[in-house]
Amino acid sequence: MEFKQSLAQRIIIAFAVMSALVAGAFGVGIVSTVHLVEERLISSVLGGDLQRLLRMDSVSDWSHRPRPDQLFYFSGGRDDFELPKDLRHLEAGFHEVFRDQLSYHAMVEVVDGRHYVLLQDQSDFEERERVLFAVVLVGFVLSLALAVVLGWLLARRVMAPVIRLARQVRHRDQLLGLAPPLAPDYAADEVGQLAVAFDDTLGRLRDALNRERLFTSDVSHELRTPLMVLATSCELLMVNPGLDTRARNQVERIARATEEMRELVKTFLMLARAQHDESAIASRATVREVADDLIGVWRDTIEQKGLTLYYDGRVSASPVQYNATFLQSVMGNLLRNAAHYTDSGYIRLSLNPEGFSVEDSGVGIPEEQREAMFRPFVRGDERRGEGLGLGLSLVQRICDDQGWHVKLTATLPHGCCFQVDLSGLRGGSTVEIQVESALPPGEQP
CATH class of the missing domain: 3.30.565.10 (Histidine kinase-like ATPase, C-terminal domain)
Structure with missing residues (x-):
């Protein structure tokens, strides 16, 4: 897979992704733990309240009543205590039920074939959950923003030697023979190894360039003398009155070829020069x-x-x-x-x-x-x-x-x-x- 982003952007993205995964897992863990603990606590409290109601002296004359936020029903109950049809299918244990667009926690007990159901409004519980979700979400966003800022700062610090090395390679004339080496400016880490590799590669390039320049200079120097001899010989032959037309044409061709060769040597010599003065x-x-x-x-x-x-x-x-x-x-x-x-x-x-x-x-x-x-x-x-x-x-x-x-x-x-x-x-x-x-x-x- 080929990435188009810069290395600094990749570091920032890596920090953001890592922070999102960690904060997301941490937030999900917090919400799940709190939800499970509250559910256990509510189940325990409801179970205790239901057992308290079941210990009444008589069903007709209760000495204990459910709390205002609770509803109590049982099989054969009278008036408001009669077990509704929508709760009769519940088995013994803890449940969450929805009635009239409201949600309740329900604790069910079955004693001698009779169903006892205690309902408690969970509006406060849901409100606490919403607050918890909001806090977790805000924490997730803040941690993500903090990760991006930290990633940017660390990317600048981590990439500083790499950027400096790139600028030195780009702006210094490292192909000059007197160019200072790059490696002494860096620590013995990965960037230092990269600087050493640059020094080795640039050294080989300098050697190859020097060999090319020497070869071009030597060739041009060595060819000038024979070309000058050819040109002079052609000039002497051209003034010879004994040459016929065919021979004169051949001498002219030799002279033109000699001049072209001189210009070609001059062209290659100029192309091989490092400077453009x-x-x-x-x-x-x-x-x-x-x-x-x-x-x-x-x-x-x-x-x-x-x-x-x-x-x-x-x-x-x-x-x-x-x-x-x-x-x-x-x-x-x-x-x-x-x-x-x-x-x-x-x-x-x-x-x-x-x-x-x-x-x-x-x-x-x-x-x-x-x-x-x-x-x-x-x-x-x-x-x-x-x-x-x-x-x-x-x-x-x-x-x-x-x-x-x-x-x-x-x-x-x-x-x-x-x-x-x-x-x-x-x-x-x-x-x-x-x-x-x-x-x-x-x-x-």
């Missing part, structure tokens, strides 16, 4: 500037594949400047993904005031894979041998880091459209799946 480590650019550069990079590759590249930059794009490396990586991966999965038709890059969109007429994304496309190592078409399925995962990571929003729209009859909202008003990156009709591939907007 990007002003000192990243260049800034508008959406139009990044789009113009990428169109120049990808146009030849896309058109050599027989596809038509549409660039819709007439709509005024946002003048806001963004992290150029991240924005270039997101837009470049979406263009690369579109080029990889489109064999015929078109690819369209459109700018808008909120961001941009990349649309294609490719093979599309199977419906059962759409929600998983932004996970690592998930590919739209496994039959295509190239790629590891990390491009869209990188897009997702960058959008999560920057607070951007990605919407995947499946177009009919095939193809897809990725819309990226850079306004940051949605509070993070999510994936929305929609289906809409695509423009004819040959129609340029």
Whole structure:
């Protein structure tokens, strides 16, 4: 059973339930005991009074009369003492009877076949019972209220170290190497054990994070030199007049791949940083500037594949400047993904005031894979041998880091459209799946 209440609320509820059970059992016990004792006492008193009446010298000339709150009847009695029909069925012993909307305690004796019945009005007894019930009920309510108050006070006291530990874990930067341990602040109880467990877990996370940072830094450092050699070699080859057209195209492809590799290394290095002070480590650019550069990079590759590249930059794009490396990586991966999965038709890059969109007429994304496309190592078409399925995962990571929003729209009859909202008003990156009709591939907007 899953509880939705907080731990403090559960403590208060436990106190209230325990108090209700104890007070309820105690109240029921008091009422039952008092009722039984009074019944025994009344039975004893009535029995004594009845025996006193039976010891009269003569039935016709009584020396003793019943008390004013009592009624006496017997078989063969005259006038007011005649045994009524509604009492003749009573057997010997103590009874409770109701006559004329009144309740009585009755004591019956059978002597030589004659029934003697003594009735006593129990209005006073019922009044005492009502008072007793009221007192027990008030006591039950007060004990319940007191249990809730005590439960609240004790819950605050019991939960204080847990709340303090939660605040320390939440507000302290425990992943920093110089972060103080949590366990010394707590006693050697369950909360202290929890603090020790937090210290152990956070220690392992710090070690893993440090290894990741060192790995990323080492990889980026080691790759810069060979990438710089490749870039320099491509520049030297490009100025060689002896290169034919085919060789020059291959050198240009190597140069583009080298530049993409440098940007990718830079992107991973920035994502691995703990701080987000990007002003000192990243260049800034508008959406139009990044789009113009990428169109120049990808146009030849896309058109050599027989596809038509549409660039819709007439709509005024946002003048806001963004992290150029991240924005270039997101837009470049979406263009690369579109080029990889489109064999015929078109690819369209459109700018808008909120961001941009990349649309294609490719093979599309199977419906059962759409929600998983932004996970690592998930590919739209496994039959295509190239790629590891990390491009869209990188897009997702960058959008999560920057607070951007990605919407995947499946177009009919095939193809897809990725819309990226850079306004940051949605509070993070999510994936929305929609289906809409695509423009004819040959129609340029």
